[in-house]
Amino acid sequence: QDGSWLHVANRSLIVYGENGQAKRIVGSLSNITRRVVAETALRTINDSLEEQVLERSAELRTRLHELHESE
Numbered sequence: 001q002d003g004s005w006l007h008v009a010n011r012s013l014i015v016y017g018e019n020g021q022a023k024r025i026v027g028s029l030s031n032i033t034r035r036v037v038a039e040t041a042l043r044t045i046n047d048s049l050e051e052q053v054l055e056r057s058a059e060l061r062t063r064l065h066e067l068h069e070s071e
Contacts, residue, residue, distance in 0.1 A: 007036040 012027035 006031055007033045 009030045009032050011027060011030075013015065014025050015023045017023040
């Protein structure tokens with residue numbers, strides 16, 4: 001009603017009769033919006049942490065190089 005989008009998981013099962021035709025269809029929908037939002041947030045945090053690790057590693061390599069140069 002408010003125009004927002006939801007993420008849903010859809011599962012369905014078709015039951016066939018002996019003649020091979022569909023006899024009935026059973027299904028369900030689940031709102032997984034919270035899960036998708038949480039997974040997106042975790043990916044963002046993980047990317048940020050990986051970037052910080054790369055920056056710190058580069059700083060460490062630079063300092064080690066400077067230390068070896070000064071000896």
